[in-house]
Amino acid sequence: xxxxxxxxxxxxxxxxxxxxxxxxxxxxxxxxxxxxxxxxxxxxxxxxxxxxxxxxxxxxxxxxxxxxxxxxxxxxxxxxxxxxxxxxxxxxxxxxxxxxxxxxxxxxxxxxxxxxxxxxxxxxxxxxxxxxxxxxxxxxxxxxxxxxxxxxxxxxxxxxxxxxxxxxxxxx
Amino acid sequence: xxxxxxxxxxxxxxxxxxxxxxxxxxxxxxxxxxxxxxxxxxxxxxxxxxxxxxxxxxxxxxxxxxxxxxxxxxxxxxxxxxxxxxxxxxxxxxxxxxxxxxxxxxxxxxxxxxxxxxxxxxxxxxxxxxxx
Ligand SMILES: [Zn+2]
Numbered sequence: 001x002x003x004x005x006x007x008x009x010x011x012x013x014x015x016x017x018x019x020x021x022x023x024x025x026x027x028x029x030x031x032x033x034x035x036x037x038x039x040x041x042x043x044x045x046x047x048x049x050x051x052x053x054x055x056x057x058x059x060x061x062x063x064x065x066x067x068x069x070x071x072x073x074x075x076x077x078x079x080x081x082x083x084x085x086x087x088x089x090x091x092x093x094x095x096x097x098x099x100x101x102x103x104x105x106x107x108x109x110x111x112x113x114x115x116x117x118x119x120x121x122x123x124x125x126x127x128x129x130x131x132x133x134x135x136x137x138x139x140x141x142x143x144x145x146x147x148x149x150x151x152x153x154x155x156x157x158x159x160x161x162x163x164x165x166x167x168x169x170x171x172x
Numbered sequence: 173x174x175x176x177x178x179x180x181x182x183x184x185x186x187x188x189x190x191x192x193x194x195x196x197x198x199x200x201x202x203x204x205x206x207x208x209x210x211x212x213x214x215x216x217x218x219x220x221x222x223x224x225x226x227x228x229x230x231x232x233x234x235x236x237x238x239x240x241x242x243x244x245x246x247x248x249x250x251x252x253x254x255x256x257x258x259x260x261x262x263x264x265x266x267x268x269x270x271x272x273x274x275x276x277x278x279x280x281x282x283x284x285x286x287x288x289x290x291x292x293x294x295x296x297x298x299x300x301x302x303x304x
Contacts, residue, residue: 096184106181113188132226133195140192144185155176 001172009052009170010061017044017065021082022072038146039085039115041065046093046108046154051161053171055094062086077126084118104158105151112147113140211275213254215247216287227252227273227290242284254288255279 001009021041044065048058066086070079089111096107116139124132161167210228214221217240225234227249236247245266246258255271256279266281275292 101178101180102184103176103178103181105177106184109181109185110188113185113192117192130195134199136192136195137189140189144189152176 001170005169006057010057010064013044013048013061014064014068017041017061018068018072020044021065021069039089039112039143040146040150042089042108042111042115042147043150043153045086045090046104046111046150047157047161049090049093049097049107050104050154050158051167051170058094059090062090077122080122080126081119084122085115086118088118089115103151104154105148108151108154109144109147112143112145112150114143115146116140116143211252211273211290211292213249213272214289214291216289218285222286225249225254227254238284238286240284240286242286245281245284245286247288254290256281256286256288259284 018041020043024038024040027038045058045062048061049055052058063086066079066082069082092114093107093111096102096110102110117136120133120136120139123135124130212224212226212228215223215225215236215238217238222238223236225236230249230252232251234249236249238245238247244258244260245256248255248257248271250271253271253273255269256266259266259281261281261283263283266279266284266286269279272279272288272290275290277290279288280286
């Protein structure tokens with residue numbers, strides 16, 4: 001990708017994931033602790049991972065989104081939830097994608113589960129009670145569900161994205 | 173239509189879900205299992221949920237200052253009890269109510285529209301996860 005083109009593409013991805021993050025904050029979702037999130041913004045991470053050839057681009061998108069989300073409000077707690085969810089889910093997704101055996105669905109479901117693992121870990125630190133960890137099975141199922149939806153959405157988005165001329169330029 | 177999920181995906185998710193039971197297993201083996209179904213406190217301000225705090229299993233002291241348009245209250249969670257220790261309300265009834273820990277017990281600060289209620293997460297209530 002040319003430098004300007006890359007900056008524009010990354011900005012678009014960041015803007016989209018930021019919008020998802022903010023919209024998610026308005027949804028009435030089951031909650032474990034103040035600041036915990038479902039991880040809908042993972043959708044953009046998954047699409048970026050599978051449409052941009054370089055790993056560091058997906059990392060950069062996520063990193064900037066987390067920083068901007070903190071700047072847009074949500075406070076310090078929300079920031080820690082955000083970081084833990086982001087790092088764990090992107091980490092496991094890049095790892096599993098690298099293995100090569102798993103499809104987008106498997107990768108994104110694992111990402112959803114690890115995102116929620118991050119939420120539980122931070123929640124048990126925030127309320128200083130390890131028993132929050134007992135919510136892990138429920139949240140793992142919820143994460144797998146979110147991941148499944150995100151995976152299906154990504155499959156269809158990527159299928160159409162690959163037909164666009166812009167996709168070829170993204171691969172350069 | 174191309175197949176979008178394969179057996180590796182299903183195996184992966186199954187393994188991860190089983191692994192998510194590890195904390196359950198650890199708490200079960202150390203005999204701590206029941207506690208999560210015990211008590212948590214709901215702090216309401218102006219009829220809206222302000223914060224939920226797990227009580228059973230809680231150790232140490234956590235301070236929760238509540239500053240609203242109505243005034244200031246300092247809520248303290250001490251081990252598995254919760255109460256108001258400071259308030260600038262005129263009647264100070266909330267402070268005199270002391271610390272509570274049993275399900276159903278309440279501490280109220282009427283002038284500041286604050287209600288603290290202890291709830292039981294078990295006891296047949298459907299919401300295992302305290303939800304908004
Ligand atoms: Zn009072």
